Amino acid sequence: MKIDSYLEKILTARVYDVAIQSPLEPAPALSRRTGNHILLKREDKQPIFSFKLRGAYNKMASLTPAQMAAGVICASAGNHAQGVALAAQRLGVPATVVMPVTTPRIKVAAVAARGAKVELHGDSYFEAYRHATSLARKGKATFVHPYDDPMVIAGQGTVGMEILRQQPRPIDAIFVPVGGGGLIAGIAAFVKRVSPRTRVIGVEPVDSDAMTRSLKAGRRVTLPHVNLFADGVAVRQVGRETFRIARELVDDMVLVNTDEICAAIKDIFEDTRTVLEPAGALSLAGAKRWIERRGAKGRTLVAAACASWPSARSWASTARRCSPSPSPSGRGASARSARCWASAA
Helix, strand or coil, X not given: CCHHHHHHHHHCCCXXXXXXXXXXXXXXXXXXXXXXXXXXXXXXXXXXXECHHHHHHHHHHCCCHHHHHHCEEEECCCHHHHHHHHHHHHHCCCEEEEECCCCCHHHHHHHHHCCCEEEECCCCHHHHHHHHHHHXXXXXXXXXXXXXXXXXXXXXXXXXXXXXXXXXXCCCEEEEECCCCHHHHHHHHHHHHHCCCCEEEEEEECCCCHHHHHHHHCXXXXXXXXXXXXXXXXXXXXXXHHHHHHHHHCCEEEEECHHHHHHHHHHHHHHHCCCECHHHHHHHHHHHHXXXXXXXXXXXXXXXXXXXXXXXXXXXXXXXXXXXXXXXXXXXXXXXXXXXXXXXX
16 A cells, blocks of 8 residues: 555545544643744544543444454453443444553553453553454454554544644644553654654653664564553554554654653643553653754754553653652652652752
């Protein structure tokens, strides 16, 4: 499939049966502090608190009646699972969701609450994926890939379409969190066709950098392991199709560490009073790193805030890193916490 063909697929994507056009909101405090016009694309305001329902629904809505009757199966670290569960509930399609055993309980419960059958398998998305594809081969259910499928990519691409419609001023760069690559592939496929001067920049954690390594190597690289702090992007290998698109259209990649992600969570909370999960704040962490690295001023920058509602485990870890106040034991914050707080202040 030619990359140019994605424009039509995105324009005709069937996402608004379940998704909203999420707000594109200014981050005034951070904009003043950095000297740039920073906007947040609030995908955390979707019905499942993540952009993932766009691609899942667009894919499932394209199935034939016979395929819908046979059901769907997917593997996910959480947000794609909720998107598939919501789409299945809306379309009346039986759904099985395979999730890593490390998935936050709040996400497992949300999937089960929508009527999907949940199977916990493996310690990572990669292991859950292999199990789910094996189940799909044995049965007749359609496997709904979380990122490496043209219909999923087109659904996610509607985020880029909305950004360009919502912002009348030229946008210098859009920062996108990268796990398997579905969101950045979709955004890049639309934005680089309609606004080629706008830079599309991917952001990954330093210890979950499959796309960065793959682009440098010129081939898809499989990571031996990934850090689960930002579990929503903890993917060992990016998709074949997403890599093809990223290799042609993505302008740059930025790597950030855990402290920088924590600081970005705090920044977003101060501007919006919303708590994002680590993967949801990843793009802003990358934007801040990019601004610092380039000494950028007066730029219009968009960060895709892709997911909220962290697990208690993730939020507790974030709070320990970001809080400067003394602990209940009377001891002060750790050096890591102090560094994180300073970078957000």
